[in-house]
Amino acid sequence: MSKIKKWALAIGIAVIFNLFINYGVATFHESPEYEDYCNETITPKPAVERQEYNDTYYKACNSSYSGVRQKYDANVFIILVAVGIAAIISGIMIKREAVASGFMFGGILSVIIGAMRYWSHMHDLLRFIILGAVLALLVWVGYKKVKD
Secondary structure (H helix, E strand, O other): HHHHHHHHHHHHHHHHHHHHHHHHEEEEOOOOOOHOOOOOOOOOHHHHHHHHHHHHHHHHHHHHHHHHHHHHHHHHHHHHHHHHHHHHHHHHHHHOOHHHHHHHHHHHHHHHHHHHHHHHOOOOOHHHHHEEEEEEEEHHHHHHHHHO
């Protein structure tokens, strides 16, 4: 198989793998909707009173939605990182180079997507630990899979 075909297959596997995982998460772990926590209707009141009401209402509903959203993003982060690490490890075990590369690239992409979704909610220490663990995993994969 030519190098172009191998790369095309690897990239195709990586992209479709991530679409599959992300749509699976969306299908079986429903995302919270802003409208479920914040009703956008404005009640007719005098302008100043309406503004005070809207500000108070917005703070309350936004706070409620943000808490639920943060928990959801944490769950998705855990799922994507776990599946991503499993894909990277599977890529080490698969003998076909293009398929192995596709799973490794797909796994790395899954970890990146998971981290990006939850990054703003993470503490700096957790960011540091996750980046270190993923770096260690990738270096380990490099020693196991890549030959000079």
